[in-house]
Amino acid sequence: MTDRNTILIDRIEERLQALSMSDRKASMAAVGKPDMIRDIRRGRQPIGARLSALAGVLETSVEYLQGASDQLGGSQADSSSIRALVPRPQDMLLDIPVYGTALGSESEYGDQADGLVAIEQTDLNTSEVVDRFRRPPNLMNRRDVYGLYVAGDSMEPAYEAGRGILVDPKKPPSSRDYVVVYLRNRDDSDGAAGVLIKRLVRRSGSYIELEQYNPAAVFRLDSRLYREVHRVMPWDEAFGM
Structure with a gap:
């Protein structure tokens, strides 16, 4: 697994713990399917729109998750607009x-x-x-x-x-x-x-x-x-x- 994947996984885990959120719950909120974070942990790279949606759910930015920035970013308003790109499962x-x-x-x-x-x-x-x-x-x-x-x-x-x-x-x-x-x-x-x-x-x-x-x-x-x-x-x- 590359350093890039390791950073992505570590920062996803950090945000999950900070928000008391499970892999499944975050994946469902981001893309309506339960396996997104599990697939990332196994080395699969998500495409941009899906990673943006996940960053919104985790109240941060894509840059932070990928290690390109140490600024957490991801205001509540930004998170809401990103989540709006993907419909909620109940909808x-x-x-x-x-x-x-x-x-x-x-x-x-x-x-x-x-x-x-x-x-x-x-x-x-x-x-x-x-x-x-x-x-x-x-x-x-x-x-x-x-x-x-x-x-x-x-x-x-x-x-x-x-x-x-x-x-x-x-x-x-x-x-x-x-x-x-x-x-x-x-x-x-x-x-x-x-x-x-x-x-x-x-x-x-x-x-x-x-x-x-x-x-x-x-x-x-x-x-x-x-x-x-x-x-x-x-x-x-x-x-x-």
């Missing part, structure tokens, strides 16, 4: 459906380096709504977007088991996007489907190439074996940041 509709998922059986696919490799599969039931996510303003007209909870650890550290993701079924995914691939290997009449939650490497008319992190593998899936590929929408995009 967002709780209506994005989250479909049921469970860890499925492993399937073997051809890996570029080692022949066949075991690939983690997820069981998805689109007829079972298990939760609702709050709808960011950027998605007010996107009633097709849905949510899932990641099952299994094959995509850690990008997506840990139990982490919520948004899925966009309309916008075609690009290389390096995370995707949900719907397989053809089962009857989907009751809403049940086998899916792969992976990273897209490339796609052609005859196959799709995907990456899995644990165990590390890049593998190809013949186009006859899948029916749809939906893009995982980053939360930053959902909030228009």
Whole structure:
């Protein structure tokens, strides 16, 4: 972890303690999701708008959090204006459906380096709504977007088991996007489907190439074996940041 990350984490921790605020509470107040500070502690750098919102919640400035200034800054008025950039969770509709998922059986696919490799599969039931996510303003007209909870650890550290993701079924995914691939290997009449939650490497008319992190593998899936590929929408995009 770089010195820059260490300073950021230390100063966030300092402000959390001064305000008697938890990681979760500050993250929710800043961006409407509970994992922002946890991700920072793991080395992920937040984009500017999200860090500005967090600085406002912590009643300081981005410069102070990043170590560029030793002046605490962040007046109450400044904090309020920054927080206003991100809607409060209670102001967002709780209506994005989250479909049921469970860890499925492993399937073997051809890996570029080692022949066949075991690939983690997820069981998805689109007829079972298990939760609702709050709808960011950027998605007010996107009633097709849905949510899932990641099952299994094959995509850690990008997506840990139990982490919520948004899925966009309309916008075609690009290389390096995370995707949900719907397989053809089962009857989907009751809403049940086998899916792969992976990273897209490339796609052609005859196959799709995907990456899995644990165990590390890049593998190809013949186009006859899948029916749809939906893009995982980053939360930053959902909030228009």
